[in-house]
Amino acid sequence: MNAANWIDASAPAKGAPPRRLLPFIRWALKGAWRMLAAASVVSIFGGVVEVMAALILGQVIDAALSTPADQVFGTNMGTLIGAAAFFLLLRPLTFGASSFLQSIVVGPNVFNLCLSRLHRYTLGQSVTFFDDDFAGRIAQKEMQTARALTDVVIEMIHTVLFALASVIGAIMLLGTVDFRIAAGLVVWLVGYLFLIRHFMPRIRQRSKSRAAARAMVTGQVVDTVTNIKTVKLFAHADHEDRAALGAMSAFRDRSLEFGELSVTFRFWLMALAGVLPVLLVGGALWYWSRGLVTAGDIAATGAVSLRLAQMTGWVSFTLMGLYANVGEVEDGMRTLTPPHGLTDAPDAGELLVHSGHILFRDVGYSYGRDTGGIEHIALEIRPGEKVGIVGASGAGKSTLVALLLRLYDTEKGAIEIDGRNISTVTQESLRRQIGMVTQETAMFNRSALDNIRYGRPDATEDDVIAAAKKAEAHEFILGLEDHKGRKGYAAHLGERGVKLSGGQRQRIALARAILKDAPILVLDEATSALDSEVEAAIQDALERVMEGKTVLAIAHRLSTISHMDRIVVLDRGHVAEEGTHAELLARGGLYARYWDRQSGGFLGSEEQDAAE
Numbered sequence: 001m002n003a004a005n006w007i008d009a010s011a012p013a014k015g016a017p018p019r020r021l022l023p024f025i026r027w028a029l030k031g032a033w034r035m036l037a038a039a040s041v042v043s044i045f046g047g048v049v050e051v052m053a054a055l056i057l058g059q060v061i062d063a064a065l066s067t068p069a070d071q072v073f074g075t076n077m078g079t080l081i082g083a084a085a086f087f088l089l090l091r092p093l094t095f096g097a098s099s100f101l102q103s104i105v106v107g108p109n110v111f112n113l114c115l116s117r118l119h120r121y122t123l124g125q126s127v128t129f130f131d132d133d134f135a136g137r138i139a140q141k142e143m144q145t146a147r148a149l150t151d152v153v154i155e156m157i158h159t160v161l162f163a164l165a166s167v168i169g170a171i172m173l174l175g176t177v178d179f180r181i182a183a184g185l186v187v188w189l190v191g192y193l194f195l196i197r198h199f200m201p202r203i204r205q206r207s208k209s210r211a212a213a214r215a216m217v218t219g220q221v222v223d224t225v226t227n228i229k230t231v232k233l234f235a236h237a238d239h240e241d242r243a244a245l246g247a248m249s250a251f252r253d254r255s256l257e258f259g260e261l262s263v264t265f266r267f268w269l270m271a272l273a274g275v276l277p278v279l280l281v282g283g284a285l286w287y288w289s290r291g292l293v294t295a296g297d298i299a300a301t302g303a304v305s306l307r308l309a310q311m312t313g314w315v316s317f318t319l320m321g322l323y324a325n326v327g328e329v330e331d332g333m334r335t336l337t338p339p340h341g342l343t344d345a346p347d348a349g350e351l352l353v354h355s356g357h358i359l360f361r362d363v364g365y366s367y368g369r370d371t372g373g374i375e376h377i378a379l380e381i382r383p384g385e386k387v388g389i390v391g392a393s394g395a396g397k398s399t400l401v402a403l404l405l406r407l408y409d410t411e412k413g414a415i416e417i418d419g420r421n422i423s424t425v426t427q428e429s430l431r432r433q434i435g436m437v438t439q440e441t442a443m444f445n446r447s448a449l450d451n452i453r454y455g456r457p458d459a460t461e462d463d464v465i466a467a468a469k470k471a472e473a474h475e476f477i478l479g480l481e482d483h484k485g486r487k488g489y490a491a492h493l494g495e496r497g498v499k500l501s502g503g504q505r506q507r508i509a510l511a512r513a514i515l516k517d518a519p520i521l522v523l524d525e526a527t528s529a530l531d532s533e534v535e536a537a538i539q540d541a542l543e544r545v546m547e548g549k550t551v552l553a554i555a556h557r558l559s560t561i562s563h564m565d566r567i568v569v570l571d572r573g574h575v576a577e578e579g580t581h582a583e584l585l586a587r588g589g590l591y592a593r594y595w596d597r598q599s600g601g602f603l604g605s606e607e608q609d610a611a612e
Helices: 021-029 033-065 069-075 077-123 127-131 135-177 179-226 228-233 237-289 295-336 397-404 427-432 448-453 461-470 474-478 502-516 532-546 581-587 590-597
Strands: 358-365 374-381 386-390 412-417 434-437 520-524 550-554 566-571 574-579
Touching: 021 077, 021 135, 021 295, 033 077, 033 135, 033 295, 069 077, 077 135, 077 295, 135 179, 135 295, 179 228, 179 237, 179 295, 228 237, 237 295, 358 397, 374 397, 374 412, 374 574, 386 397, 397 520, 397 550, 427 434, 434 502, 448 461, 448 502, 461 474, 461 502, 474 502, 502 532, 520 532, 566 581, 566 590, 574 581, 574 590, 581 590
Parallel strands: 386 550, 386 566, 434 520, 520 550
Antiparallel strands: 358 374, 358 412, 566 574
16 A cells, blocks of 8 residues: 555534634644554654663673774674664664654645545635635635644654653663762753743744734735736735734734744753763763763763754754644634534535425515615515516625525525425525626636536536537637647636626536526526627527526516516515516606616616625
8 A cells, every 4th residue: 555645634523613722732633643653652662762772882882992992803803793783774774764754644634635525614614704704814824824833743743752752761871870970860850841832832822913914914915916907907016015014014023023022032042952972971971980880881972962052953953843833724724714604504404406496485585784785575486487576786786596506505595496485405405506607707727628527527628619509609619828838728717707708608607507507596697707699699598598597587678578478576675566677667666767777788786785
């Protein structure tokens, strides 16, 4: 079996991530503990081997000094061969095995394991979670937390356990030389631990602040880059520069605070490290002068003290980084682990739509505001019925659709599809049964083929092309070419489809919905970005797509829904009128006024104060 697969880096986690550090670490690393334990054992053995090197060095020196010079090799051949085998075989193999486990088995897999679990959980958050934050900041937190936790694991194994084994081994070794020298090491170790205890919590806290400031810089920069066309159109490069510099300045201040503490810590650390060889070697020389220890004991003590003094800087620098990483993990936890705001019921089942009967039962939703949203919506859409939804901005049209898709939960009433309350079925199964084309079409920076195939991932290339042809997208797709020379359906569309015109993006979205072939179809201004000629060309295709489906079509261009079976007029969150186009015109009410007032076939948004 490939060693790189000894940890399943994509294994899903059970339940939500805990919001406390140690339970969160257990959640993130579940399934990897066996390999982590193996790597820990090898690292501990490496620490023991490091101390054994000093012991063997002392034994070789004592053997050489106790034997006439011309008999050193003949008399001590076994000792010398053992020492050579230790340094040439056992020590390299031990450290090689430790490096192999850390660099191939643990490091890459722990990072992917943690990142995949965080990303999977984040994808399950409600739309509100993403609305309330920067996209770049959320992505930064995912990467930051996974990297920081990986570094914590690696350094705990590679440094902390190795150092602990080395220190314990050194105390035992020095105890065989003279217990008072070992006691001196213990006293020094207490002082070292006191220094660590004083500085590390402060480093951890300042690292949290630095990580939060860094994420704000990322969020600000990504927000600007994402909206670069708006920045240029409004000539606000200076404004964005000031906003970025403000975030960078805050990050710099937090970094300076962290750096000042780091410098102070390193100074006292190196001062304390200098005490160790003076204390241990001086003590060994004192006892040697009185004939209590051998020259080999002095060599062993000197080797141990110098190694521990060097290790002090290495370990403490690592601990500083470890505590900093713990702070970054905690900072990421705050952002990424809030409970999901919209969840499936524990016994939620799969929704299978047979007829497409939709029923809104006295539904209300207000976004937590006094105005806006919808109230007391009682609406039945019969199987296969084509219903147009009309209303000025803020009337509640998009809210109605968002509730149907369960992007939000109703605050009052219930929505049923084929007799099943949508809150009792899984969100995934609900949305699989609804095809949707929106005014603001969502494109991935992937190929045209992949963007259309998103409607049905198992579709063949022929299926994709057929859907594109029905959406009048095939011809312009064949003419696409990206900056890497990929052409046609293989050409990438750029972030959010920026390389396409609005009409082209909407035809890609239509092709995606055609390919999905869901029994319920929602058209939210589906043709608003199309010119009249292109719209006319795909109207027949839309008619064919709508056959046999239950359709909700939102439109400002009233002419596009005038042929619907029924038109529902929303006004300030209520159903004001409903009927056919002819019936509503004859009634002379709100719809008739809209029809008379519209210019170029579009419905204005005047006299509306609420925002959807």
